[in-house]
Amino acid sequence: MPHRWGMSVDLDRCTGCEACVVACHAENNIPTVGPDEAARGRAKHWMRVERYWEGEFPDVRLKFRPVLCQQCESAPCEPVCPTYASSHTSEGLNAQIYNRCIGTRYCANACPYNVRFFNFYNPVWEKPLDLQLNPDVSIREQGVMEKCTFCIQRINAGKIDAHANGREVQDGDIRPACVQSCTANALVFGDLNDPESAVSRLSRSPRGSKLLEELGTQPKVTYLERETWQESEGTRRG
Amino acid sequence: MADRVASDLLRPVFQTTGRFYVLIAVLSGIVLCGLGAWGYQIYYGFGVTGYNWPVYWAFHETNFVFWIGISHAGTLISAILRLVNATWRRPVTRCAEVITAFALMIGAMFPLIHLGRPWLAFFLIPYPSERGIWPNYRSPLVWDFFAINTYLLSSVLFLALPMIPDFALIRDRATGWRRKIYKALSLGWQGTPRQWHRLESAMHIMALVILPIAVSVHTIVSFDFSMAVVPMWHSTIFGPYFVAGAIFSGIAALIVVMALLRKALHLESYLLPLHFQNLGKLLLLMSLLWGYFVFSERLTTWYGNSPHEMSVFWSTQTGAYSPLFWTMVLCNFVIPFPLLAIRRLRSITTAVVASCCVVTGMWLERFLIIVPSLARKSTSYSWGSYTPEWPEIVIMIASFATMALLYALVSKLVPIISIWELKTGEHPRLKAPASVPEAEAAGEIL
Numbered sequence: 001m002p003h004r005w006g007m008s009v010d011l012d013r014c015t016g017c018e019a020c021v022v023a024c025h026a027e028n029n030i031p032t033v034g035p036d037e038a039a040r041g042r043a044k045h046w047m048r049v050e051r052y053w054e055g056e057f058p059d060v061r062l063k064f065r066p067v068l069c070q071q072c073e074s075a076p077c078e079p080v081c082p083t084y085a086s087s088h089t090s091e092g093l094n095a096q097i098y099n100r101c102i103g104t105r106y107c108a109n110a111c112p113y114n115v116r117f118f119n120f121y122n123p124v125w126e127k128p129l130d131l132q133l134n135p136d137v138s139i140r141e142q143g144v145m146e147k148c149t150f151c152i153q154r155i156n157a158g159k160i161d162a163h164a165n166g167r168e169v170q171d172g173d174i175r176p177a178c179v180q181s182c183t184a185n186a187l188v189f190g191d192l193n194d195p196e197s198a199v200s201r202l203s204r205s206p207r208g209s210k211l212l213e214e215l216g217t218q219p220k221v222t223y224l225e226r227e228t229w230q231e232s233e234g235t236r237r238g
Numbered sequence: 239m240a241d242r243v244a245s246d247l248l249r250p251v252f253q254t255t256g257r258f259y260v261l262i263a264v265l266s267g268i269v270l271c272g273l274g275a276w277g278y279q280i281y282y283g284f285g286v287t288g289y290n291w292p293v294y295w296a297f298h299e300t301n302f303v304f305w306i307g308i309s310h311a312g313t314l315i316s317a318i319l320r321l322v323n324a325t326w327r328r329p330v331t332r333c334a335e336v337i338t339a340f341a342l343m344i345g346a347m348f349p350l351i352h353l354g355r356p357w358l359a360f361f362l363i364p365y366p367s368e369r370g371i372w373p374n375y376r377s378p379l380v381w382d383f384f385a386i387n388t389y390l391l392s393s394v395l396f397l398a399l400p401m402i403p404d405f406a407l408i409r410d411r412a413t414g415w416r417r418k419i420y421k422a423l424s425l426g427w428q429g430t431p432r433q434w435h436r437l438e439s440a441m442h443i444m445a446l447v448i449l450p451i452a453v454s455v456h457t458i459v460s461f462d463f464s465m466a467v468v469p470m471w472h473s474t475i476f477g478p479y480f481v482a483g484a485i486f487s488g489i490a491a492l493i494v495v496m497a498l499l500r501k502a503l504h505l506e507s508y509l510l511p512l513h514f515q516n517l518g519k520l521l522l523l524m525s526l527l528w529g530y531f532v533f534s535e536r537l538t539t540w541y542g543n544s545p546h547e548m549s550v551f552w553s554t555q556t557g558a559y560s561p562l563f564w565t566m567v568l569c570n571f572v573i574p575f576p577l578l579a580i581r582r583l584r585s586i587t588t589a590v591v592a593s594c595c596v597v598t599g600m601w602l603e604r605f606l607i608i609v610p611s612l613a614r615k616s617t618s619y620s621w622g623s624y625t626p627e628w629p630e631i632v633i634m635i636a637s638f639a640t641m642a643l644l645y646a647l648v649s650k651l652v653p654i655i656s657i658w659e660l661k662t663g664e665h666p667r668l669k670a671p672a673s674v675p676e677a678e679a680a681g682e683i684l
Contacts, residue, residue: 041290041622050619067619076467082379083372101359102369103284103354104379107292109612110466114292114620118354120285129403142283143354212616215467 003169004092005150006192006220007179008202009066013186016064020047020178020187024068027151027177030139031123044117046148066187068178069094069115069148070219077107077116085145091155091194092220096111096147103143112212116147150189151176155184171197192220243660244407247653250503251408254650256551265643272636275629276351283393286353288627293612296605297630298352301637303604304487305345306386306459307480308597311373311488312338313393315520317445326516330660333499334492336654340644341491342390344637352635368477378461378675385458389451396444399437402427403658456484463607469546470539470611479531483600486524490596490622493517495645497590499654508655511586518589521596529571549614555584558623559610562602569599 024030024047033042047068054061075094077086085101088094096116098109122142125133133139136153140146158174171190176213179187186190190199202208210219279286289296312334319327350356362373362383373380405424412420427433460480463471493514500509536555539547554563579582587596614621648654 037285040293043287043291050617052619065619079374079376080378082374082377082383084374100361101355102358104349104352105354105465106377106379106462108292108294109468112616113469114615114617117291118284118289118294120289121283137269141355142285145354148638215616217467 001193002090002199002218003191004065005071006092006157006190006199006203006222007068007071007176008188008199008205008222008224009222010012010184010186010188010202011063011065011225012207013184014049014064014066015184015186016049016051016062017183018049019183020066021045021049023177023181024148026132027134027137027154027184028149029123029133029139030146031125034089035120037120042120044119044146046063046146060128065223066178067113067115067211068221069150070217070221071150073220074216076110076112076215076217080106080110080118081105082106093150093152094147095152096145096149098140098144098146099136101144103145105145107145111213112217116145119144119146151178190196239257244657246505247508247655247657247660248408248411250649251603251651251653252411258646258650261646262643265646267640269643272633272639275632275636279351279629279633280356286627287630288625289465290624292615292621292622293609293624295352295608296624297611297626297634298348299608300601300605301346301634302348303459303480303608304601305348305637306456307484307487307584307600307604308491309338309341309345309393309488310390310452310456310481310484311341311492312336313389313448314485315489315492315517317448317452320441320445321449326512329505329510329655330492330513330517331497331659332400332652332656333391333496333654336645336648337396337488337491337495337641338393339390339678340641340648342386342393343644344640346386346390347377347637361420378458378465381458382462383453385451389448389455392444392448392451393675396441396448399440399444399654400656400659402437403429404653404656406464407657408652453481456481464609468615469544469613470550470605473535475531475535475538479535482524482527483530483603485606486521486528487597488601489517489524490593490600491520493521493589493593494597497586499649500586503649503654505655508660514586514589515584518578518584518592521574521589521592524594525571525574525578532567546616549618550611552608553610553614563606566599566602566606569595570603 021172024045025032028046030044030046032038033044036041050065050067052063052065054063070091071094073092075086077094078088081087082104083100083102085097086094086107086141087097103118105118108114108118119140119142123139128204134153136157154176155174158169162169162173169191171194176187176189179189188202190197192200192203194200202224205222205224207224207226208222209225211221211223213219258396289295316327316331316334319331350359362380364372402424405420406427406429409417409424410421457477457480460476464473464476466472496509496517499505536551539551553559573595575591577588600666609624613623626635
């Protein structure tokens with residue numbers, strides 16, 4: 001049976017420490033753009049932690065929501081790409097083929113989660129950060145879209161490793177950078193086709209919901225929360 | 239009489255003043271600035287523009303839709319007027335068809351300009367590659383590619399066919415190298431009844447074919463937006479709304495161009511108040527239709543009260559984009575409606591004023607469709623905004639200069655009013671009315 005990779009994000013555990021964001025940048029060779037460009041909306045965070053305040057001061061509650069590519073089963077980004085740069089893999093991932101991307105940015109417009117990022121310039125790393133680039137991940141040139149891959153290089157390495165040892169991939173063998181670095185164990189990754197995997201069990205939890213579920217994109221990321229997330233009147237960005 | 243027509247209309251082809259060269263130099267300079275800005279954007283990256291996350295489409299896409307819209311002036315109007323055999327159309331058709339061809343060429347540049355890696359644009363062409371990769375036929379951008387190319391090809395044909403007899407006329411009057419060029423262009427035209435018959439049939443077929451093509455092109459342009467689940471984009475009204483808007487802006491552009499030609503080439507006795515009045519009435523009709531579409535779109539969104547859509551809705555009605563929205567309503571409806579509707583106010587000047595308003599308003603309409611929706615997509619954390627930087631502004635100005643430059647050049651190559659069609663109209667039985675009262679008597683007023 002082919003794998004179907006998915007993730008669960010436990011909002012009740014998330015502390016908003018953003019270790020996942022840092023790990024993602026390091027693992028996937030995502031350059032930082034500096035404060036000025038970031039203020040102009042050019043920052044690239046494949047994983048971001050959204051911060052929301054609920055209620056009015058002093059009776060406020062702080063909420064964090066890590067948002068990454070939801071790896072939709074019915075992904076709005078895929079059919080709109082004129083060159084198949086954005087396409088579905090056999091394991092259910094929304095792949096982005098950098099060599100095929102001509103930079104129409106249509107996928108990013110179609111994506112309701114805004115988790116696709118455009119390379120406005122060629123990437124640069126201040127020395128000595130250029131020495132810590134991950135050799136397993138290609139660098140994207142200007143004019144190309146990029147997004148969370150569920151650390152596909154780690155998935156492939158895990159599969160090769162299991163094959164070399166003559167066994168199947170076990171639950172927990174493969175951990176994307178964000179999952180590995182999550183101190184609160186809020187992020188869990190695994191195979192949704194394995195009904196006994198941790199991520200499958202968590203995805204069936206009554207606390208679970210999908211982001212913008214009403215759009216019918218069938219995300220493979222499940223958010224767990226005591227109360228269903230609702231953007232009520234009192235919720236504001238901060 | 240017929241000879242006077244020919245010599246009047248051929249004068250720009252054979253005589254060129256110094257002022258013309260100055261005009262060409264100025265326009266070419268602006269066009270070069272635009273090309274320079276595009277080169278700058280390619281070399282340094284899209285970061286030099288105001289584009290950002292999440293507003294990934296803005297000025298370039300606005301200009302794309304705007305110019306493709308303008309291109310609906312010509313072909314559609316000229317085809318309809320030919321099919322219903324409106325005799326007053328004769329001096330108008332070629333002006334209109336030239337707009338179509340050039341506006342399409344300019345519009346078709348913007349999908350290239352907006353690419354992150356324009357040197358790979360050939361990926362859209364379905365060429366046989368050894369890895370068997372084809373363009374994605376599910377993508378509206380690929381539909382665009384085919385629709386625009388089809389429309390460009392057919393509108394160039396539609397423009398070139400009725401030029402053949404006029405090329406032959408220039409051939410007969412020219413000498414030297416000019417005679418050689420026009421001999422080649424006139425494709426052996428001798429004016430035999432057989433040739434006339436074939437030309438008429440070909441024009442009739444093209445007029446019939448080009449109408450559905452024109453409608454489909456702007457519908458497909460609207461699909462670029464309505465196919466995506468983006469608030470205020472995902473709407474069934476977009477197809478007809480875009481087609482109506484395209485014809486609306488196209489007629490306005492045609493009126494402006496005709497008024498400029500009338501002054502510049504001294505065509506006062508050919509482009510008459512009657513023509514502006516009739517086109518003005520068409521513009522009035524389209525203004526009403528546009529108002530109706532906007533009202534329907536806005537009312538259903540407001541009544542439906544879906545939270546994602548309402549945040550975009552209010553940003554255009556009362557929020558950051560409201561000054562642009564209400565300017566658009568002013569330009570597309572409030573100003574042109576009385577100017578075109580009240581009989582006492584009808585004149586060439588008012589028609590031109592109304593048309594300039596409509597061209598501005600329709601540019602704003604496209605901007606207001608694209609940007610506010612992207613700036614306020616479904617999750618409020620990732621809302622944003624957009625301010626243009628100089629490269630996209632320069633490129634936009636250059637696109638207008640390109641239109642003027644191409645138009646100026648083509649007025650030197652062919653008579654901008656079709657001489658043979660005008661002469662056909664001189665036949666007593668087919669004589670076109672020369673003034674408004676005469677036309678009214680003949681039942682020729684729309």
